[in-house]
Amino acid sequence: MYFLSTRGNNEKITASQAIIKGLSSDRGLFVPSEFKNLKSELKNLVNLDYKELAYVILKEFLTDYSEKELKYCINSAYDENFDTEKIAPISKVGDDYVLELYHGPTCAFKDMALTIMPYLLKTAIEKNNLKEEVVILTATSGDTGKAALEGFKDVDKIKIVVFFPENGVSNIQKLQMKTTGGDNTCVVGIKGNFDDAQTGVKNIFADNNFNKDLKEKGYILSSANSINIGRLTPQVVYYFYSYLQLVKQNEIALGDEINFVVPTGNFGNILAGYYAKQMGLPVNKFICASNDNNVLYDFFETGIYNKNRELKLTTSPSMDILISSNLERLLFEISNRDSKKVNSLLNDLNEKGVYEIDYDMRKNLSSFYAGYSKEDVVSKTIKEVFDKFGYLLDTHTAVAYSCYEKYVEDTKDDTKTVIVSTASPYKFSKDVINSIQSIDCNLDDFEIINKLSDLSKTKIPGPIEKLKELEIRHNITCEKDELKSEILKFLGK
Ligand SMILES: *Cc1c(COP(=O)(O)O)cnc(C)c1O
Numbered sequence: 001m002y003f004l005s006t007r008g009n010n011e012k013i014t015a016s017q018a019i020i021k022g023l024s025s026d027r028g029l030f031v032p033s034e035f036k037n038l039k040s041e042l043k044n045l046v047n048l049d050y051k052e053l054a055y056v057i058l059k060e061f062l063t064d065y066s067e068k069e070l071k072y073c074i075n076s077a078y079d080e081n082f083d084t085e086k087i088a089p090i091s092k093v094g095d096d097y098v099l100e101l102y103h104g105p106t107c108a109f110k111d112m113a114l115t116i117m118p119y120l121l122k123t124a125i126e127k128n129n130l131k132e133e134v135v136i137l138t139a140t141s142g143d144t145g146k147a148a149l150e151g152f153k154d155v156d157k158i159k160i161v162v163f164f165p166e167n168g169v170s171n172i173q174k175l176q177m178k179t180t181g182g183d184n185t186c187v188v189g190i191k192g193n194f195d196d197a198q199t200g201v202k203n204i205f206a207d208n209n210f211n212k213d214l215k216e217k218g219y220i221l222s223s224a225n226s227i228n229i230g231r232l233t234p235q236v237v238y239y240f241y242s243y244l245q246l247v248k249q250n251e252i253a254l255g256d257e258i259n260f261v262v263p264t265g266n267f268g269n270i271l272a273g274y275y276a277k278q279m280g281l282p283v284n285k286f287i288c289a290s291n292d293n294n295v296l297y298d299f300f301e302t303g304i305y306n307k308n309r310e311l312k313l314t315t316s317p318s319m320d321i322l323i324s325s326n327l328e329r330l331l332f333e334i335s336n337r338d339s340k341k342v343n344s345l346l347n348d349l350n351e352k353g354v355y356e357i358d359y360d361m362r363k364n365l366s367s368f369y370a371g372y373s374k375e376d377v378v379s380k381t382i383k384e385v386f387d388k389f390g391y392l393l394d395t396h397t398a399v400a401y402s403c404y405e406k407y408v409e410d411t412k413d414d415t416k417t418v419i420v421s422t423a424s425p426y427k428f429s430k431d432v433i434n435s436i437q438s439i440d441c442n443l444d445d446f447e448i449i450n451k452l453s454d455l456s457k458t459k460i461p462g463p464i465e466k467l468k469e470l471e472i473r474h475n476i477t478c479e480k481d482e483l484k485s486e487i488l489k490f491l492g493k
Contacts, residue, residue, distance in 0.1 A: 001063045003030040003229065006332040007346070008339025014064040016124035019117075019230040020134070022223045023205075028342070029328050030229050036060040038240075039280030043254055046244050050087035051078050053244070054116075054237045060279070061233040062120070069123050077116035077234075081105045083462060088112065088238045090245055090418070093391045096404070097251070097418045099242045102394075106176060107424035107461050108318070109269065110147035112238060113231040118151045118158065120230045121222070125157055132220045135491070136160040137204060139197035142173040143318050143423070145187070146180070148224040153182025160224070161186040161487055163197040166477055170317070171445050172427060172464065179470035186490040187474035188483075195311075196480040210484060217493050226268035227325050235272030236279070242418050243281055252416050257284040259417040261407075263400040264288050264296060265319040267326035269420065274330065277367065284415045289403035290372040291316045296324060300370035303362045305345075306354040314375060315395040315431040318423070323349075331357070334364035369411070371403030378402060382435035392456045395428045397421040398435075426452060426464050 003018040005011050007028030013021070018030040038045075038060075045053060054074045055067075062070060078087050082103045091098045104111025125134060136158060138148050145162040152160040164177060166189035177187045190197045204210060205221060214221065226232065239260065246252045260283060262270040270286055277283040290296050291314045299305045307322040314320055328346060334357070335341040341361070348355035373381070381402040382393050393401055400419050407413065425432045429448045433439055439451065446468055453460050478486050 001060075002033050004033055005029070006031055006328050006339060006342050008343065015062040015229065016064050016120075016127050019120055019124045019228060020128060020130065020222060022225075022228045028339070029227050029326070029332075031329055031332055032061055032229075035275065035278040037280040039282075042244070042247075042280070045240070046248050046254070048244070049085070050237070050241055051075060053241050054078065054234070057237045057240055057279075058233060061229070061236075064127070065120075065123065069127075073116055073119035073123060076119045081111075081115055088241055090242055091391065092251075093385065093389050093419075097242070097246065097416070098391070098393075098397070098421045099238065099418050100421045101238060102421060102424040102427075104147075105150045105463055106143070106146045107427050107463055108143040108147060109420075109422035110143050111150075113226075113234040114144075114147040114151040114224065116151075116234050117224060117228070117230040118155045122155055122158060124230075130220070132215060132218050134158045134222050135214070135219050135487070136222055136224050137201050137487070138162045138224050139194070139201040140164050140169075140177075141194045141317055141320070142169040143427075144225065145169075146173065146176040149177060149180040149182070149185050149187065152224070153180060153185050155184070159184040159186070159219075159491070161188065161490060163188050163190050163201060163483060165190055165192060165194045165197055168193050170428070170430075172429070172467070175445075175467050175470075175472075176463075178472045178474045179467060180473065185474075186486075187476070188486050189477040190480050190483070191477060192480040200480055200483040204483060204487070207484075217491070219491060225325075226266050232268060232272055232275075232326070235269060236276050239273045239276035239283075240279075240281055246416070246418075255282055257282040257415060259283070259285045259287060259413070259415050261287040261289055261400045261404040261417060261419045263316065263319060263396040263420065263422050264290055265321045265324065267296070267324035267330070269422070271326045271329055273420075274333070274367070278333070283367065285369050285407075285413070286367055287400075287404055287407050288368055288370040289400040290370070291319050291378070291399050292372065292374055293320055293322060294372035295322055296327070297370045297372040299327075300365060300368055303358075304354065304356045305349065307349070308353040315378060315428065316399050318396060319399065331361070334361045336364075369407055371406050373399045373402040379431075379435040381405075382432055386436055386456070390456075392425040392432065392452075392458060394421070394423040394425040395431050396423050424461050424464070425456075426461055
């Protein structure tokens with residue numbers, strides 16, 4: 001077992017090296033050389049808790065980590081950081097199941113991987129005798145930044161710098177980032193939009209002189225974004241976990257196929273589900289749910305990926321994305337691992353902003369169904385589900401829920417279905433409450449949060465409740481061409 005690039009440069013590296021590198025030197029993504037099939041072992045896994053199961057799954061990917069190392073990483077991540085021992089609990093809502101991936105320290109699904117990735121990286125640094133300190137650079141539109149900051153704060157030999165668009169994230173998201181503790185963290189608001197932040201960071205990664213200069217000063221740059229296998233592989237775990245929980249609770253029989261509905265942006269979450277299926281998890285369909293930015297919907301419908309369109313800002317900002325990076329890994333699998341094809345498609349994307357897959361590749365997409373939800377439907381869905389079941393969906397999960405309703409209408413499929421929930425409704429309180437009732441527009445964020453709690457009779461998550469009392473520790477802003485100097489300032493160089 002080793003990792004190779006989707007673009008076929010014959011690089012073969014270990015998991016720990018892939019976690020340090022992030023991206024292959026040919027700009028491709030690292031993929032596992034094979035998938036271990038666990039189908040015949042599923043019956044032995046039903047009674048495992050989240051951590052035990054995480055070990056069983058992760059050891060098939062991260063094969064150069066020792067049992068001790070891997071268990072150390074798992075145990076350090078999935079502990080009291082989460083507000084439930086189940087880590088990823090399931091709620092029954094009507095006849096369906098909602099897999100809640102928002103019980104971690106920042107109340108969004110990014111925590112499922114970003115709580116463990118820092119430990120995986122730290123272990124990788126030690127294993128590979130890296131002399132330099134690692135500086136994690138992250139551009140964020142909100143959720144990733146805070147989850148990465150929480151995960152990496154106070155981790156030895158690692159520093160983290162997060163750039164966010166000063167006027168492009170929610171107040172709660174901004175407050176979450178600016179109040180982060182730890183001596184190794186740096187948070188910078190950029191006078192620009194998310195694209196400016198993202199492009200700025202990408203340019204820094206590609207800037208050989210800057211990287212050389214940093215290396216001489218004892219630092220190497222790395223990234224915590226969702227193309228790193230240190231983020232992808234931990235996400236495979238909860239697909240198995242939710243399936244096995246349903247078996248344990250006698251909701252399904254071992255071997256039954258189920259559906260997963262996934263609110264999708266960068267295609268990392270749903271791809272981890274697809275990897276779980278490659279490993280023998282019985283899945284009927286993956287329903288890929290998009291918001292108004294329906295690039296993926298068009299792709300699954302027509303075989304054409306076309307990013308030449310305007311990015312729309314929606315109430316589900318973590319899915320406002322036009323280039324779903326992890327789709328490259330799916331292209332690799334559906335072309336039967338033909339890196340020539342992948343290269344040619346990604347070149348088209350680069351040069352023309354569009355590519356089209358061939359008939360053979362399309363045939364291999366049969367386990368996917370795609371949908372998208374417009375803003376009024378998202379809002380209506382939040383209200384309907386709350387009125388009917390007393391269950392609060394956040395805006396991203398509501399996108400998934402309404403796509404699933406349309407799927408059932410279209411196909412009459414009555415397979416048991418898990419809707420993957422990616423954020424606490426409290427993270428998007430204003431849009432959630434506005435969907436249910438009209439409120440006084442003068443209320444501040446914390447008044448809205450209290451109101452949401454009264455209305456839904458649910459508890460405000462600890463990390464959000466606490467925000468009010470935390471002091472602002474980061475107040476740096478910079479122009480969009482000043483990222484490098486901010487990094488150097490932070491490193492004291
Ligand atoms: C990141 C995120 C998504 C999208 O996940 P991908 O892995 O990028 O497809 C969906 N919902 C929320 C709340 C997120 O933070």
